[in-house]
Amino acid sequence: MSIARIAFTPGEPAGVGPDLAVRLAQLDWPVELVVIGNSALLQQRAKALSLPLEIIPYHPERPAQAQQAGSVTVCEISLGASVVPQQLNTNNADYVLQSLQRAAQGCLTHEFAGVVTGPVHKGVINEAGHKFSGHTEFFAEISNTEQVVMMLATEGLRVALVTTHLPLAEVPAAITQARVTRVLQIVAHDLEQKWGIPQPRILVCGLNPHAGEQGHLGREEIDHITPAIEALQQAGLNVSGPYPADTVFQPHYLEHADTVVAMYHDQGLPVLKYKGFGNAINITLGLPFIRTSVDHGTALDKAATNNVDDRSAILALRTAIDMVNK
Numbered sequence: 001m002s003i004a005r006i007a008f009t010p011g012e013p014a015g016v017g018p019d020l021a022v023r024l025a026q027l028d029w030p031v032e033l034v035v036i037g038n039s040a041l042l043q044q045r046a047k048a049l050s051l052p053l054e055i056i057p058y059h060p061e062r063p064a065q066a067q068q069a070g071s072v073t074v075c076e077i078s079l080g081a082s083v084v085p086q087q088l089n090t091n092n093a094d095y096v097l098q099s100l101q102r103a104a105q106g107c108l109t110h111e112f113a114g115v116v117t118g119p120v121h122k123g124v125i126n127e128a129g130h131k132f133s134g135h136t137e138f139f140a141e142i143s144n145t146e147q148v149v150m151m152l153a154t155e156g157l158r159v160a161l162v163t164t165h166l167p168l169a170e171v172p173a174a175i176t177q178a179r180v181t182r183v184l185q186i187v188a189h190d191l192e193q194k195w196g197i198p199q200p201r202i203l204v205c206g207l208n209p210h211a212g213e214q215g216h217l218g219r220e221e222i223d224h225i226t227p228a229i230e231a232l233q234q235a236g237l238n239v240s241g242p243y244p245a246d247t248v249f250q251p252h253y254l255e256h257a258d259t260v261v262a263m264y265h266d267q268g269l270p271v272l273k274y275k276g277f278g279n280a281i282n283i284t285l286g287l288p289f290i291r292t293s294v295d296h297g298t299a300l301d302k303a304a305t306n307n308v309d310d311r312s313a314i315l316a317l318r319t320a321i322d323m324v325n326k
């Protein structure tokens with residue numbers, strides 16, 4: 001059987017992403033892990049962590065080899081400036097974007113079976129002059145995918161989002177019947193395809209307090225969310241709601257659910273992170289390729305220290321491998 005290649009993008013070079021790359025490289029993996037980054041940076045970080053690291057330059061034309069502990073295959077991307085751990089530098093924003101672009105291109109041409117991403121700093125990329133709101137939107141745009149869905153998953157809970165990185169003031173206008181319908185269809189499809197869950201049970205949150213309280217606290221439930229749910233129920237999907245978001249995240253509901261769909265980022269993710277931060281992953285549904293990610297941000301204060309928690313990165317890579325094997 002041929003060995004699959006999975007790309008890893010370390011993300012922000014001053015953050016913990018390079019540490020995660022070095023730590024992933026300390027393990028054997030049944031795939032070729034191709035770090036799309038900078039080998040001098042990785043060596044510098046390995047030295048700071050007192051970990052061994054042999055760099056193997058990436059040659060796409062050579063047959064893929066399973067990853068062996070202590071070494072790492074690197075697809076070289078030039079830095080814009082030397083990296084000082086924990087200090088952001090706008091001159092390295094292009095490096096970050098180039099690494100994401102290279103990974104996406106490789107996924108779209110099937111050079112890579114999927115991509116696992118380390119954390120990027122959205123602020124510094126924007127300060128460098130690039131409009132960027134997240135990997136989710138970046139990969140959707142580069143792959144010409146109209147609608148993708150952000151899902152975070154930990155043991156016992158999955159949360160998917162109808163909107164992603166949108167200012168809160170713009171969320172209500174984005175909650176349309178069409179968008180809710182499309183998101184729920186993608187969630188149902190990917191839970192079947194990627195997790196092998198037949199007829200997944202999907203619980204949908206309302207937008208407003210108490211899911212609008214019959215229209216007294218907002219009309220998005222009546223005008224958009226309920227019509228989407230009812231039409232999908234008629235089409236045979238196991239979807240229900242809208243439930244008040246402060247009610248649905250309790251065992252009585254969750255015991256009978258494969259996922260909760262929240263209307264916006266900070267409605268669903270704080271609950272997920274409270275339950276499983278460090279032991280969770282982020283997955284983009286609806287893309288034409290597999291993309292998993294860590295559940296945390298750049299953690300600048302921990303970069304190049306021995307206090308980096310690598311569990312989420314390991315889980316993200318394991319999950320990507322499982323999905324590739326499926």
Ligand SMILES: NC(=O)C1=CN([C@@H]2O[C@H](COP(=O)(O)OP(=O)(O)OC[C@H]3O[C@@H](n4cnc5c(N)ncnc54)[C@H](O)[C@@H]3O)[C@@H](O)[C@H]2O)C=CC1
Pocket residue numbers: 011016118119120121122123135282293294295296297298299300301302307308309310
């Ligand atoms: N997938 C991605 O690319 C993500 C990127 N971000 C970006 O990260 C930046 C910083 O975000 P924050 O809100 O500060 O969240 P953060 O997750 O970077 O940090 C929150 C706290 O958790 C700690 N922490 C996070 N990950 C850790 C790890 N692996 N090991 C040890 N400690 C860890 C940090 O030290 C900090 O105390 C923002 O610019 C944000 O856009 C945030 C979430 C996901």
Ligand SMILES: NCC(=O)COP(=O)(O)O
Pocket residue numbers: 133134135136137269282293
């Ligand atoms: N809170 C998760 C998050 O913001 C991740 O965003 P993305 O970079 O994966 O789109």
